[in-house]
Amino acid sequence: MSIVGRPQEVRLVGNSEAIRLVEAEADTAARSDAKVLVTGETGVGKEVVARLIHHRSARASAPLVTLNCAGLPDSLLESELFGHVRGSFTGAYRDKPGLLEMAPNGTLFLDEVGEMSTRMQVVLLRFLESGEIQRVGADRSHARVNVRLVTATNRDLEAQVAAGTFREDLYFRLNVIRMRIPPLRDRIEDIPLLARYFLHGYRQQHRAPAVEISTEAMDALLTYRWPGNVRELKNVVERIVLKATGPNVGLSDLPAEVRRSVGAVEGSASSQPPAFAAKSYADELAERMLDHGESFWAVVYPLFISRDLTRADLRRIVQSGLERTNGNYRLLVQSFNMPIDDYKRFLSFLRKHDCHLPFQRFRVVPARLRAQVS
Ligand SMILES: Nc1ncnc2c1ncn2[C@@H]1O[C@H](COP(=O)(O)OP(=O)(O)O)[C@@H](O)[C@H]1O
Numbered sequence: 062m063s064i065v066g067r068p069q070e071v072r073l074v075g076n077s078e079a080i081r082l083v084e085a086e087a088d089t090a091a092r093s094d095a096k097v098l099v100t101g102e103t104g105v106g107k108e109v110v111a112r113l114i115h116h117r118s119a120r121a122s123a124p125l126v127t128l129n130c131a132g133l134p135d136s137l138l139e140s141e142l143f144g145h146v147r148g149s150f151t152g153a154y155r156d157k158p159g160l161l162e163m164a165p166n167g168t169l170f171l172d173e174v175g176e177m178s179t180r181m182q183v184v185l186l187r188f189l190e191s192g193e194i195q196r197v198g199a200d201r202s203h204a205r206v207n208v209r210l211v212t213a214t215n216r217d218l219e220a221q222v223a224a225g226t227f228r229e230d231l232y233f234r235l236n237v238i239r240m241r242i243p244p245l246r247d248r249i250e251d252i253p254l255l256a257r258y259f260l261h262g263y264r265q266q267h268r269a270p271a272v273e274i275s276t277e278a279m280d281a282l283l284t285y286r287w288p289g290n291v292r293e294l295k296n297v298v299e300r301i302v303l304k305a306t307g308p309n310v311g312l313s314d315l316p317a318e319v320r321r322s323v324g325a326v327e328g329s330a331s332s333q334p335p336a337f338a339a340k341s342y343a344d345e346l347a348e349r350m351l352d353h354g355e356s357f358w359a360v361v362y363p364l365f366i367s368r369d370l371t372r373a374d375l376r377r378i379v380q381s382g383l384e385r386t387n388g389n390y391r392l393l394v395q396s397f398n399m400p401i402d403d404y405k406r407f408l409s410f411l412r413k414h415d416c417h418l419p420f421q422r423f424r425v426v427p428a429r430l431r432a433q434v435s
């Protein structure tokens with residue numbers, strides 16, 4: 062979670078029709094206090110849009126509070142938002158105000174609302190109806206606050222409503238102004254602009270010499286499907302800047318899956334299974350651990366916690382690892398470059414997020430036994 066007091070520069074880079082529309086919608090949204098629900102795949106820029114709305118609104122000089130509903134357990138989420146009173150739970154030694162009280166006349170950005178538990182949904186709804194803050198452990202409301210709510214999700218909330226996991230009344234409350242940000246692959250005109258924008262930023266940050274992206278490399282960037290959207294592009298550009306060996310970025314300087322995307326089009330496109338590109342971001346992360354010695358806690362964990370990786374991605378990563386270790390989780394801990402003492406922590410993390418795959422599937426049964434087993 063974070064509180065941003067002073068306005069900082071927020072740029073929504075892109076000149077596609079889609080991005081111009083999003084920017085115009087953000088301007089309209091900024092003129093009112095209506096609730097905004099921003100949807101789109103992971104990494105498309107939902108948080109950028111939320112910040113844009115805040116900074117262009119009359120609330121710009123008040124704080125913008127950001128809270129990610131995915132990273133926190135229920136009890137913590139509630140006390141972060143609403144605060145708590147002394148003695149309300151073990152460790153609550155004194156009264157503590159919540160984030161909402163810290164953002165008077167500001168904006169609250171709730172990221173990943175689709176991950177909120179049904180209990181928290183009730184708590185949020187109650188607040189939206191009354192505007193009153195009731196601290197955890199208190200028996201009456203403590204204060205009223207005036208905050209503007211912007212929410213975001215990469216989930217299909219309508220489907221969650223239909224499935225009964227998201228409250229319909231809350232959905233209607235949140236879904237007043239709806240903004241959809243299309244995936245990067247549907248607005249490829251933005252890719253050169255974004256690539257150059259990030260290139261410039263990272264060159265300054267890392268004090269790296271100037272580099273130019275060659276035509277072939279740019280073609281590959283335009284062809285790749287970008288399952289991780291703008292965030293993935295940003296990461297790729299940072300690695301280009303860090304690894305550049307000369308002034309010209311060629312095809313060989315791009316990550317394997319981006320390079321492969323050109324081959325996929327030039328060769329027989331139909332021979333590529335459709336899941337090919339969607340898999341690759343996870344595959345690339347698995348490779349960084351399995352082949353390049355990077356640690357799971359550094360590579361995968363933060364991305365998953367910030368919801369830049371889906372459960373499906375995480376499962377796919379665990380699967381790649383288990384394929385290497387023949388289903389052995391202890392070896393997997395080592396292969397993902399974690400200390401062996403992290404075994405329990407790693408397993409409970411996977412279980413908590415329902416990404417613990419049964420190891421049996423990966424055990425290669427020696428041929429001589431197979432006949433007896435089957
Ligand atoms: N149009 C854009 N212009 C500049 N930076 C962007 C744009 N879209 C996304 N980014 C950057 O890409 C990253 C992911 O964006 P973010 O808003 O966190 O995505 P989401 O919330 O949809 O997962 C962030 O570092 C953000 O600054």
Ligand SMILES: [Mg+2]
Nearest residue numbers: 104107108172
């Ligand atoms: Mg986000």
